[in-house]
Amino acid sequence: MEVHRRGPAVRPYPPPRKNVLLLSCMDLRLLDDMVEFMEGDNLSNRYDQLVFAGAALGVMQPKHSSWREAFFQHLDIAVQLHEIRDVYIMEHRNCGAYTHFLGPNFNYPDTPEGQVAEEEEHRKHAFSLRDQIVKHCGQRIDEGGDRELWTINVRCFLMDLRGSVRMLDQDAEKWEF
Numbered sequence: 001m002e003v004h005r006r007g008p009a010v011r012p013y014p015p016p017r018k019n020v021l022l023l024s025c026m027d028l029r030l031l032d033d034m035v036e037f038m039e040g041d042n043l044s045n046r047y048d049q050l051v052f053a054g055a056a057l058g059v060m061q062p063k064h065s066s067w068r069e070a071f072f073q074h075l076d077i078a079v080q081l082h083e084i085r086d087v088y089i090m091e092h093r094n095c096g097a098y099t100h101f102l103g104p105n106f107n108y109p110d111t112p113e114g115q116v117a118e119e120e121e122h123r124k125h126a127f128s129l130r131d132q133i134v135k136h137c138g139q140r141i142d143e144g145g146d147r148e149l150w151t152i153n154v155r156c157f158l159m160d161l162r163g164s165v166r167m168l169d170q171d172a173e174k175w176e177f
């Protein structure tokens with residue numbers, strides 16, 4: 001079921017109380033849809049945005065290793081300057097960066113099987129980055145950083161080319177909104 005992306009009723013997580021860091025792909029087709037999605041969480045002008053080709057895959061891929069460094073340097077600044085408490089990782093379907101970095105097998109067809117396989121691949125990279133963010137913030141606390149400041153929620157999403165968003169849930173439970 002497709003639900004309007006501004007509608008908050010079915011978002012299965014509490015709305016952020018403070019600022020947010022959004023990681024998205026560079027894909028030009030979805031720029032306006034990203035804004036609408038964030039407005040659905042009442043986050044207008046309340047989020048930092050980092051744009052990497054491939055979103056989580058872009059940060060994690062080894063070909064341009066400096067991208068990962070750049071991401072975490074910006075994460076540190078977002079936490080310290082804007083006291084973000086949530087990171088949104090916004091993956092998207094039909095992502096050209098997936099074929100760029102992983103090869104032609106990662107261009108998925110619009111079949112039910114292709115859509116499931118595509119979602120699984122995005123979940124893999126999004127969760128990999130999520131785990132790295134949690135680890136990174138834990139290290140900041142271990143180094144003497146403020147525990148409240150460095151306690152960050154990471155939420156992973158997958159947007160389709162219509163701007164509809166699914167949450168990539170830990171239990172592979174499917175949420176669509």
Ligand SMILES: [Zn+2]
Nearest residue numbers: 025027095096
């Ligand atoms: Zn993309």
